[in-house]
Every structure is written in structure tokens, then in C-alpha cells.
Amino acid sequence: MDIAQNVILTIMTAATPLLIAAIGELVVERSGVLNLGVEGMMVIGAVCGFAAAMITGSPWMGVVGGIVAGALLSLLFGFLTLSLATNQVATGLSLTLLGIGVSGLIGESFVGKAGIRLPSLNIPGLTEIPLVGKLLFGQDPIFYLSILLTAGTTWFLFRTRAGLTLRSIGDNHKSAHALGIPVIGYRYLAVMFGGGCAGLAGAHLSLVYTPQWVENMTAGRGWIALALVVFGSWRPWRVLAGAYLFGAVTIGQLHAQALGFGIPSQLLSSLPYLATIVVLVLISRDRRLTIINTPASLGQPFVPDR
Amino acid sequence: MTDATATTAASGTLLRVAGITKVFGTLKANDAVDLDVAPGEIHALLGENGAGKSTLVKMLFGSLQPDAGTIFWKEEPVAVANPMQARALGIGMVFQHFSLFDALTTAENIALSLDEATALSTIAERAKALGDAYGLPLDPNAVVGDLSVGERQRIEIIRCLLQKPELIILDEPTSVLTPQEAEKLFVTLDQLRGEGKSILYISHRLEEVQRICDRATVLRHGKVVAHCTPANETPASLASMMVGADVAAVQRTGAGSTGEPLLEIVDLVRHAASPFAVPLSGVSLTVRAGEVIGIAGVAGNGQGELFEALSGEVLQTTPGQVRLRGKDSGRLGISQRRRAGAAFVPEERLGHGAAPGMKLSENLLLSRHRTDGKAFLGPLGVIRSGAIARSTKRIVSDMDVRKSAEDPEAAALSGGNLQKFIIGRELDRKPAIMVVNQPTWGVDAGAAAHIRQALIELARSGSAVLVISQDLDELFEISDSIAVMHNGHLSAPVPIADATYEKIGLLMGGAEPGHAARDMEVQA
Numbered sequence: 001m002d003i004a005q006n007v008i009l010t011i012m013t014a015a016t017p018l019l020i021a022a023i024g025e026l027v028v029e030r031s032g033v034l035n036l037g038v039e040g041m042m043v044i045g046a047v048c049g050f051a052a053a054m055i056t057g058s059p060w061m062g063v064v065g066g067i068v069a070g071a072l073l074s075l076l077f078g079f080l081t082l083s084l085a086t087n088q089v090a091t092g093l094s095l096t097l098l099g100i101g102v103s104g105l106i107g108e109s110f111v112g113k114a115g116i117r118l119p120s121l122n123i124p125g126l127t128e129i130p131l132v133g134k135l136l137f138g139q140d141p142i143f144y145l146s147i148l149l150t151a152g153t154t155w156f157l158f159r160t161r162a163g164l165t166l167r168s169i170g171d172n173h174k175s176a177h178a179l180g181i182p183v184i185g186y187r188y189l190a191v192m193f194g195g196g197c198a199g200l201a202g203a204h205l206s207l208v209y210t211p212q213w214v215e216n217m218t219a220g221r222g223w224i225a226l227a228l229v230v231f232g233s234w235r236p237w238r239v240l241a242g243a244y245l246f247g248a249v250t251i252g253q254l255h256a257q258a259l260g261f262g263i264p265s266q267l268l269s270s271l272p273y274l275a276t277i278v279v280l281v282l283i284s285r286d287r288r289l290t291i292i293n294t295p296a297s298l299g300q301p302f303v304p305d306r
Numbered sequence: 307m308t309d310a311t312a313t314t315a316a317s318g319t320l321l322r323v324a325g326i327t328k329v330f331g332t333l334k335a336n337d338a339v340d341l342d343v344a345p346g347e348i349h350a351l352l353g354e355n356g357a358g359k360s361t362l363v364k365m366l367f368g369s370l371q372p373d374a375g376t377i378f379w380k381e382e383p384v385a386v387a388n389p390m391q392a393r394a395l396g397i398g399m400v401f402q403h404f405s406l407f408d409a410l411t412t413a414e415n416i417a418l419s420l421d422e423a424t425a426l427s428t429i430a431e432r433a434k435a436l437g438d439a440y441g442l443p444l445d446p447n448a449v450v451g452d453l454s455v456g457e458r459q460r461i462e463i464i465r466c467l468l469q470k471p472e473l474i475i476l477d478e479p480t481s482v483l484t485p486q487e488a489e490k491l492f493v494t495l496d497q498l499r500g501e502g503k504s505i506l507y508i509s510h511r512l513e514e515v516q517r518i519c520d521r522a523t524v525l526r527h528g529k530v531v532a533h534c535t536p537a538n539e540t541p542a543s544l545a546s547m548m549v550g551a552d553v554a555a556v557q558r559t560g561a562g563s564t565g566e567p568l569l570e571i572v573d574l575v576r577h578a579a580s581p582f583a584v585p586l587s588g589v590s591l592t593v594r595a596g597e598v599i600g601i602a603g604v605a606g607n608g609q610g611e612l613f614e615a616l617s618g619e620v621l622q623t624t625p626g627q628v629r630l631r632g633k634d635s636g637r638l639g640i641s642q643r644r645r646a647g648a649a650f651v652p653e654e655r656l657g658h659g660a661a662p663g664m665k666l667s668e669n670l671l672l673s674r675h676r677t678d679g680k681a682f683l684g685p686l687g688v689i690r691s692g693a694i695a696r697s698t699k700r701i702v703s704d705m706d707v708r709k710s711a712e713d714p715e716a717a718a719l720s721g722g723n724l725q726k727f728i729i730g731r732e733l734d735r736k737p738a739i740m741v742v743n744q745p746t747w748g749v750d751a752g753a754a755a756h757i758r759q760a761l762i763e764l765a766r767s768g769s770a771v772l773v774i775s776q777d778l779d780e781l782f783e784i785s786d787s788i789a790v791m792h793n794g795h796l797s798a799p800v801p802i803a804d805a806t807y808e809k810i811g812l813l814m815g816g817a818e819p820g821h822a823a824r825d826m827e828v829q830a
Contacts, residue, residue, distance in 0.1 A: 161417070164410070164417060164418060167407075167410065168410060168414075171407040171410065172405075172406075172407050174405070175405035175406060175407060176407075177369075178369055178401065178405040179389060179405060180368070180388045180391075180393070291409075292409045292451070293409070294409075296408065296409065
């Protein structure tokens with residue numbers, strides 16, 4: 001039965017970076033900004049997290065390094081799209097290209113080095129409980145953070161005044177401006193939160209998932225996170241469900257490939273994408289709810305009258 | 307014309323504006339504007355579209371900053387840096403194009419404008435209590451996108467009142483209401499005045515200004531042209547102050563003769579395409595050659611959906627619902643319908659009726675290359691610029707389009723002039739069927755009269771004209787009969803001889819034609 005626990009554990013570990021990056025992007029998009037640079041911020045978070053851990057010798061400093069790096073890169077995006085009102089799609093795409101390029105440069109001297117793994121939780125007595133001990137009490141700290149992040153984001157968006165304000169900006173930035181809400185200020189904060197989350201997600205890859213630096217190691221996870229936000233109708237718990245589903249099918253198809261059912265591996269590799277899209281399309285069938293949750297001013301540059 | 311200053315000196319002014327100037331590029335939107343509002347008065351700010359009314363109130367509310375001049379609040383000079391500061395002073399505003407959030411609930415919308423952090427449930431209760439006190443019922447948990455325009459305005463007013471303002475700015479409040487809803491609003495305004503609150507009432511509707519406003523300030527081209535007491539004026543004198551010249555009345559030449567039916571809508575059904583769209587249920591109407599039929603209704607009752615179905619932007623799945631010149635056309639695309647002799651002018655002129663960044667001649671070609679390809683395109687689809695330039699010139703002179711350059715971009719024209727060009731572009735084809743949505747929305751009086759006259763003349767020359775409008779005055783001026791759209795239903799057309807504002811207003815509010823008489827008795 002421990003096999004089942006270990007499989008579930010790998011699924012959760014695979015899903016965690018997707019979840020964190022997607023929650024960050026969810027907040028950004030709820031404020032009406034579309035940042036397509038998630039992949040770039042993630043990969044920068046991965047390399048800077050790895051570098052910070054190697055230089056200081058502390059994986060915790062690595063986590064901090066990843067978050068700061070992601071947030072700084074998103075600040076560049078914020079300056080371009082919010083202060084200079086550039087096109088968000090083009091800027092986001094270039095941010096990804098920039099992130100991938102710069103991460104290769106920073107990471108050149110770290111390629112092939114053994115990294116430092118962030119220690120998992122270990123509570124004597126609890127972690128050894130059969131079947132569920134490791135799942136509940138033996139995972140890496142970032143996993144617990146990701147669950148807190150999902151719950152916290154839900155609470156923030158739907159239970160606090162600042163969350164309401166953020167949603168109102170995403171719905172109609174002109175009305176928000178007319179009410180005297182500092183649209184650009186809120187958006188800067190949201191964009192930096194998203195950048196920090198993407199950086200943390202990247203650090204999870206290079207400090208927990210596979211503690212090493214490989215060029216382009218995010219391997220498209222930033223794009224999956226972006227898709228999860230849309231298919232999860234901008235709602236945190238749906239995004240979590242999507243991330244775990246994606247993780248489950250990814251791990252499942254790896255096992256299936258190992259067992260060799262004679263199904264072409266290319267088909268199996270595409271399964272996670274197909275399954276996630278199908279399931280999330282099915283849950284977002286209610287068009288009314290989808291439209292109410294979709295930030296109506298998403299991707300539109302905002303230039304206040306002067 | 308400054309006869310009312312004596313009364314304000316006695317009671318002191320609540321708000322005084324001295325020499326306010328605002329410049330956008332080369333345009334002086336406000337040029338040394340003076341205005342004062344006394345406590346407990348309803349003060350009208352009159353002017354045509356583009357006269358600078360909205361610019362002025364945006365500065366009072368802190369959304370814009372003046373380039374020169376001073377705002378005095380209770381005789382103290384103040385700088386209103388942002389809307390929050392305006393609210394703190396005691397200035398509330400109800401916007402013309404509502405500043406509500408469609409995806410949020412009524413209570414959430416109200417919460418956003420309150421500066422203190424109050425629990426949503428408390429806000430819902432206070433809003434409901436206040437709504438009952440002023441006769442403005444509302445449902446705190448309804449999603450705003452689902453509400454009618456009248457209901458949205460109630461939210462705006464309640465939201466404004468919750469901040470306990472001393473001055474309430476209302477920007478064109480009745481432009482979206484039925485005559486009956488407007489009556490209720492006037493009662494609320496009267497109650498507010500009775501409580502000593504001041505109201506700055508922006509409008510271009512002279513009748514209501516005369517009815518409810520104590521004093522008026524008239525703006526034209528950004529300048530104050532008069533301070534007056536509306537009760538001492540006539541609608542004609544107010545209009546000439548606003549426009550600066552007498553407006554030519556539209557001539558209705560002869561009664562509509564009933565020729566053959568050119569546009570037939572038979573039991574047209576459309577399901578709602580989005581949660582905020584209105585489904586059409588069994589809309590039927592026939593427009594004959596030689597007549598103008600008007601469709602009245604409060605915005606958002608299915609007029610947009612009907613227009614899309616007629617123009618071919620949305621195709622019908624059931625055959626026989628839209629017939630052009632006797633031919634079933636429900637499944638024809640826009641160009642095919644145009645080739646069949648129909649012309650369409652959508653409501654939104656920039657981005658829908660014309661491409662903003664393209665020149666007038668290019669916009670002409672864009673709408674006509676499929677229907678008049680022979681005239682405008684040479685072999686292999688090469689553009690014949692000479693022919694297009696000649697046609698553009700002809701349209702511009704026929705419709706008296708005023709422009710700054712030889713062939714300017716559509717966005718460079720003022721709203722009224724662009725609308726004249728768009729209407730002219732369609733008239734130039736001499737269409738057998740013309741469908742226009744909001745022909746003169748946001749168009750100044752002179753241009754509006756020109757457009758209306760052109761539509762009447764088109765009908766008299768044997769075409770069928772269908773005009774969708776929220777402006778009842780306009781429909782009464784040009785229509786041979788008026789049908790009313792309410793909640794996706796279209797009433798039977800009422801011949802102009804039998805139509806009264808009251809009758810049409812009741813239909814706009816959703817009364818069944820048979821019940822209209824009874825409702826009137828109840829009201830009386």
C-alpha cells in the first residue's frame with residue numbers, strides 16, 4: 001500500500017509548481033492584466049533559486065532567491081505594460097524569451113552540479129502513520145505553502161475588501177478609476193505577486209522536484225499554468241483541481257509507459273494535456289458562471305485621463 | 307441673464323466655480339467657465355453634446371484636473387485631486403454611462419464606493435433601508451449585469467446617497483429611462499431638494515429642465531453663454547442659447563403611403579447568446595415601401611439583438627423569419643443582404659460603423675466593395691481610388707460633413723459629422739431597405755435634424771426605413787408608426803396619429819397594449 005502513497009506523493013509534487021504559478025497568474029488576471037511571461041519568470045525563479053541555494057548553502061535562501069527573482073522580472077513587465085501601456089501579449093511573450101535566455105546565462109556554471117534539496121517535513125510519530133502519514137505530514141514545505149496560498153487567495157478575493165477592489169478593477173478599470181481606486185497601483189501589486197509565485201514555482205522545480213539546474217527545465221509548465229487559470233474559470237479551487245488532475249495523468253502515463261501496453265508513447269505523453277482540457281472544459285460548461293468570473297478588462301491597457 | 311445671482315448671495319453658495327479652463331490638445335473643452343450652486347437648489351447644466359458639460363463635472367468630481375481656475379466649496383478654495391477627495395467634501399456623482407461592475411452584485415458595487423470598511427451584510431441592509439425611504443427598491447444580491455438600466459441607475463443613486471453628499475451631480479439621468487421611470491426620479495429629486503441637498507442636473511432635455519430646475523447655466527463650445535431661470539424661458543429660447551442659432555425643424559413631407567412590404571420580420575426568435583444578452587421571443591413587423599417605422603424602448607431590451615438579426619451579423623437557423631423584398635434572407639450574410647438592396651447603420655459608430663484609424667474613403671470602400679465592386683474595383687481587385695474619392699466627396703457635400711482635412715481618418719471627425727458620413731454612405735447606395743440603430747445618439751441638434759430629414763426623404767422616395775432609437779422625441783418626429791421593444795418582445799406598431807408619450811411610455815415599461823388603459827386609471 002505504500003506504493004499508492006508514494007504515487008500520490010509524486011503526483012502532488014508534480015502538481016505543486018503548476019498550482020503555485022497558476023494561483024499567482026490567477027490574481028494577476030483577476031486584476032485585468034494578462035502576463036504571458038509565466039514561463040520566463042518560472043525559469044528565472046528556478047535558476048536564481050538554485051544559485052542562491054548553492055552560494056549560501058541554504059535551500060531556504062534558495063526559496064527566497066526564487067521569489068525575489070520572479071518578482072523582479074515581473075516588475076519589468078509591470079513597468080512596460082502598466083506605466084508605459086505596452087501591449088500585454090507581446091510584452092508577456094518577450095518576457096518568456098528574455099527569462100529563458102537570461103536563465104541560461106546565469107545557470108551556465110551550475111549545469112551538472114548536484115543541488116541542495118529542500119528538506120521535507122518530518123514529525124516523529126505522525127509522519128510514520130501508514131497510508132497517509134507521508135501525505136499529510138511528510139511533504140516539502142512548499143507543498144503546504146501552495147495549499148495555504150490557494151485557500152488564502154480564495155479568502156482574499158471573495159472575503160476581503162481589497163479582494164473585491166481587485167476584482168472590480170479586472171471587471172471594469174474605467175469604472176474603478178472613476179470611483180477613485182488606484183488602478184495602476186493595485187495592478188503593480190498583483191503583477192508582482194504573480195511574479196513571486198512564478199519564481200517560487202520555479203524554485204520548487206530546482207530545489208524539490210529535481211534538485212539540479214538543467215537549461216529550460218520548466219519545460220512548458222508556465223504555459224500549462226496559464227491554461228489552468230483560464231480553464232479553471234479564474235477560481236482558485238478549480239485551478240487546484242486542474243493542477244492535480246494534470247499531475248495525476250502525467251505520473252499515470254509515465255507508469256503506463258514503463259509497463260509498456262503497446263500504446264505509442266507520443267500518445268501517452270499528450271494525455272495529460274488532453275485530459276486536463278477535456279475535464280476543465282466540462283466543469284466550465286456553465287457559461288453564465290464563466291462569464292461572471294472572467295475579468296472583462298483582461299489584457300486591455302489602461303491609460304487614465306489627465 | 308444673470309438674474310438669479312441675487313438669491314445666491316443671500317443664502318451663500320455651496321459650490322462656486324470661477325474661470326475653470328481645460329484644454330485637450332488644441333480643443334478648449336472648458337473656457338473660463340463660471341458657475342455657482344446654492345444649497346437646496348436643483349441647478350441645470352445645459353448644453354449640446356460636446357459643449358463641455360461632462361468635462362466640467364469630471365473636474366468637480368476630481369476625475370480630471372483643471373488647467374486654470376478655482377473651485378470654491380462653501381466659499382473656500384479647494385483642489386479636488388481625486389474622486390475620493392470629492393466624496394470626502396460631500397460631492398456625489400451619478401454617471402451617465404454607469405460606473406458599475408457587471409460581474410459584481412449590487413451590495414458589492416455599493417461597498418466599493420464607500421471609503422470605510424463595512425461588512426457587506428451591513429451595506430446590504432443600509433442600501434435597502436435607504437432605497438425604501440426614497441422609493442428606489444433594489445435587490446442587494448442581484449448580479450448587476452442581469453439588471454435593467456433603470457435598476458442600475460437606482461443602484462448608482464443609492465450608492466451616491468449612502469455617502470451623505472451635500473451636492474449630487476446627475477449626468478443625463480433620464481436619457482436611459484422610460485417617461486414613467488423619469489417621473490419617479492423627479493419625485494426622488496424633489497424629496498432630496500426638500501432635505502436641503504443641492505443637485506447639479508446635466509441634461510439637454512429642455513422640458514424636464516424647465517420642470518424641475520431652479521436655475522440653469524448654459525454651455526456652448528466650452529463657454530458659458532447664459533445663466534438663467536428656466537421657468538422664465540421658453541423651450542425655443544433655451545434651445546437657441548444651447549445651439550447658438552435656431553434649429554430647423556424637420557419637415558415631414560406627406561403621409562407614408564403603404565407600398566409593398568419590403569422588410570418582413572416573422573416570428574423572429576433568438577436565444578440569449580450570453581448571460582447578459584436579451585432573448586428575442588416572436589418578434590414580428592412589416593415595413594412597407596414609403597414608410598418610416600420607429601422602434602422605441604429602453605436600452606438593453608433586445609434592440610441590439612434585433613439589429614444583429616436583421617443586418618446578418620447573426621444568422622437565423624429557422625427559415626422564413628427575415629424576408630427582404632419578399633425573399634427569405636434569414637440565412638444570408640451581411641454582404642448578400644446588402645446586395646439584396648438593404649443598408650444597415652449600427653449603433654456604435656467607431657469600431658462598428660467605421661474603422662477609426664482608416665480614412666473616410668477607405669471606410670467607404672470597406673463597406674461597399676462587395677456590393678459595388680464594379681464601381682470601385684478594377685480588374686484583379688485593384689482599387690480605383692479616383693472613383694472612391696469622387697464618391698466620398700459627393701457624400702461629404704450631400705450630408706454637409708465638416709472635416710479638418712481632405713480625407714481624414716474616421717476617428718478625427720466629431721461624432722455628429724462621422725454619423726452624417728456613415729448615414730450618407732448608406733444613402734448614397736439608394737437602398738430599398740434601411741435599418742438604423744440610434745441614428746442621432748450623441749449628435750448635435752443641427753446634424754440630428756439633417757439626418758432625420760434625410761431618413762424621411764429616403765422613405766418618401768419609396769424605400770422602407772426602420773429606425774431603432776431610445777429618443778422618443780426623435781421617433782415622434784420622423785415615424786409613421788412606432789412599435790415598442792420590451793424584454794425581447796415587440797409590440798404591434800402604433801400609428802403616429804394614435805401615439806402619445808404616455809401610451810408609448812407604458813409599453814416601454816412593459817404594459818400590455820390591452821392593459822395600458824387600466825394602468826393609466828390606476829396611476830390617475
